[in-house]
Amino acid sequence: MSERRNKVPVLVTGGGGYIGSHAVLALLDAGWPVVVVDNLTTGFRWAVPDAAVFVEGDIADQPLLARLIEKHGIQAIIHFAGSIIVPESVENPLKYYENNTVKSRSLIESAVKGGVRHFIFSSTAATYGIPEQVPVREDARTQPINPYGWSKLMTERMLADTAAAHPMNFCALRYFNVAGADPKGRSGQSTAGATHLIKVAVEAAIGKRGHVSVYGTDYDxxxxxxxxxxxxxxxxxxxxxxxxxKLIADPGTSHTLNCGYGRGFSVLEVLDAVDRVTNLKLDRRLEPRRPGDPDALVADNGRILGTLPWRPRRDDLDMIVADALAWERRLAERDRGPSGAAG
Structure with missing residues (x-):
C-alpha cells in the first residue's frame, strides 16, 4: 500500500479539529492527496497544513460537496466533523442530532451521489453506554445513555444500511479517551474550555487553571x-x-473497530502521571460524581489488532501526558506572542 497509485484523493471533514488535524498530518506524511472541509466552528484554519487543499464550508452543503468530489476525484471520505461534548448533548440534544446525525446523513448521500467508494467514520465508545462487561467488545450491546452516543450510533446504522444498498464500504472507529498531541509539535488539542481530563490537568500544570476537579471517588x-x-x-x-x-484493498467488507489500548487508568493515576512528568503537585478538588459516568470504560482491542496492521507506538501514559504538556506550553507561548493568537 505504499505505492503512490494506491493513495487515492481523500476528503477529510473537520480536518481543522483536534483529531482531524492529526489525521490530516498522518495522511500527508504518508503521501495521500488530502482535501479538508471544515466550517471552523470549533476547528482552526492554522491547524490544516498548506500541503492540504482547504475549503471552509459545511458538510451538509451538498452542491459544495458535489463540486469537491468531482474536482478532486475524491474516492474516500474520513468524517470527523461534529459536536462532541456529552453534557452539552444532554442540555441541547437537537443540536447533536442536527450536527452529528442529520448532517452526516447529508454527507453520506453526497458520497453516494459522487461515487465515493470508501467512508471512515469517527465514532465513539459512548455508543456502548454503561457496558455490562469490561473490557468492552464491538459486539457488546449498544445502549447509549446520552444524545451524543445516540447521534453517533445512528450514523453507524446509516452507514451500514447504505453500504448494503450501494457500492461503498465503511469503517466505524469507536474511540475511547483520546489524549496527547503530535510529537513534532504541529498540532494538539486547542479548543478553549475543553473537558478532557489530560487536557484539563496539563492546563492546571502550567497555571491556566487553579485546580483539577475529581468527579466521584466512590466508583467500583x-x-x-x-x-x-x-x-x-x-x-x-x-x-x-x-x-x-483496508477498505481500499478489500472493498467488499466493512468494519466496526474499537480504538483503545485495552488498559485503563483511573483519574487519580492520570493526575499522578501529570505530577511525575511536571515534577509538581496538582491541586485536586473532590466533587460529586456526574450522572451517567460508568465506573470503567476500557476497550477490548483484539478486533482492530486482528483486522489491521495497526500497532500502538505511544501507549505509555507518561508519554501521552508529556506530549499534551509540550503542546499546552506551546499554546501558552503563542498566546503571549505579539498577536495574542495561537497560529
Whole structure:
C-alpha cells in the first residue's frame, strides 16, 4: 500500500479539529492527496497544513460537496466533523442530532451521489453506554445513555444500511479517551474550555487553571475514581490510515473497530502521571460524581489488532501526558506572542 497509485484523493471533514488535524498530518506524511472541509466552528484554519487543499464550508452543503468530489476525484471520505461534548448533548440534544446525525446523513448521500467508494467514520465508545462487561467488545450491546452516543450510533446504522444498498464500504472507529498531541509539535488539542481530563490537568500544570476537579471517588474501581482507556491521538490517526488501506484493498467488507489500548487508568493515576512528568503537585478538588459516568470504560482491542496492521507506538501514559504538556506550553507561548493568537 505504499505505492503512490494506491493513495487515492481523500476528503477529510473537520480536518481543522483536534483529531482531524492529526489525521490530516498522518495522511500527508504518508503521501495521500488530502482535501479538508471544515466550517471552523470549533476547528482552526492554522491547524490544516498548506500541503492540504482547504475549503471552509459545511458538510451538509451538498452542491459544495458535489463540486469537491468531482474536482478532486475524491474516492474516500474520513468524517470527523461534529459536536462532541456529552453534557452539552444532554442540555441541547437537537443540536447533536442536527450536527452529528442529520448532517452526516447529508454527507453520506453526497458520497453516494459522487461515487465515493470508501467512508471512515469517527465514532465513539459512548455508543456502548454503561457496558455490562469490561473490557468492552464491538459486539457488546449498544445502549447509549446520552444524545451524543445516540447521534453517533445512528450514523453507524446509516452507514451500514447504505453500504448494503450501494457500492461503498465503511469503517466505524469507536474511540475511547483520546489524549496527547503530535510529537513534532504541529498540532494538539486547542479548543478553549475543553473537558478532557489530560487536557484539563496539563492546563492546571502550567497555571491556566487553579485546580483539577475529581468527579466521584466512590466508583467500583481500585481507588474509587473512574477508569478510562486513554489512546494517543497520533496512534489514533495511524489507525485511520490503516483502516483506509483496508477498505481500499478489500472493498467488499466493512468494519466496526474499537480504538483503545485495552488498559485503563483511573483519574487519580492520570493526575499522578501529570505530577511525575511536571515534577509538581496538582491541586485536586473532590466533587460529586456526574450522572451517567460508568465506573470503567476500557476497550477490548483484539478486533482492530486482528483486522489491521495497526500497532500502538505511544501507549505509555507518561508519554501521552508529556506530549499534551509540550503542546499546552506551546499554546501558552503563542498566546503571549505579539498577536495574542495561537497560529
Amino acid at each position: 474501581t481500585p481507588d474509587g475514581t473512574g477508569v478510562r482507556d486513554y489512546i494517543h491521538v497520533s496512534d489514533l490517526a495511524a489507525a485511520h490510515i490503516n483502516a483506509l488501506e
